């Protein structure tokens with residue numbers, strides 16, 4: 001489902017690679033944490049997977065496509081097939097919850113009849129069906145992240161990437177978001193979570209890939225958070 005084959009990412013010639021000969025394979029339906037200290041290459045890996053960056057060398061395959069071969073419109077199409085959640089939520093402040101989620105469907109020109117069915121379904125999944133008229137400023141951080149999650153899921157991606165999804169949340173809300181990610185994973189979506197959050201990694205007992213200076217230093221099946 002996701003394969004990195006000897007991937008190197010050098011931002012500026014002559015500097016140390018942010019990703020340094022990384023090869024890894026993530027199967028369909030897996031739940032994976034990518035952990036590591038600040039500067040270890042986690043965000044670079046997410047950006048490579050979204051094709052916001054192109055590797056200096058090596059190949060990345062996602063859903064059977066080699067990303068180096070994608071150009072023009074097919075890049076946008078590829079990105080729309082992946083759900084993404086960020087630390088800072090990135091909601092549209094002037095639209096309510098319903099419209100924030102519906103927006104993702106409008107971009108891919110889903111008919112209104114589909115939107116009217118899917119948006120309430122996915123808001124129910126994240127436990128926010130009764131807040132569909134609220135604006136982001138009226139919601140707690142945990143609720144805003146759940147809206148972001150609903151927006152990431154409404155187009156039914158088979159991969160969900162979450163970059164520090166609990167970075168702005170307290171422990172209780174962090175746990176709720178992780179339980180939701182687990183549920184989404186159990187429904188068949190492959191989930192990749194980049195994080196510093198030791199508590200949630202230790203609580204979830206999932207595969208943990210640890211980066212240090214752009215190199216994979218451990219990859220454990222039911223791993224915990226190991227400090228460098």
Ligand SMILES: Nc1ncnc2c1ncn2[C@@H]1O[C@H](COP(=O)(O)OP(=O)(O)OP(=O)(O)O)[C@@H](O)[C@H]1O
Nearest residue numbers: 011012017018036037038039040041042043044045
């Ligand atoms: N746009 C850029 N230009 C040059 N170097 C960069 C750029 N972005 C990241 N780097 C460098 O690449 C390395 C990896 O950075 P990256 O942001 O991927 O780490 P990270 O593990 O996500 O860190 P954090 O946890 O702090 O977000 C760092 O040495 C960083 O300074």
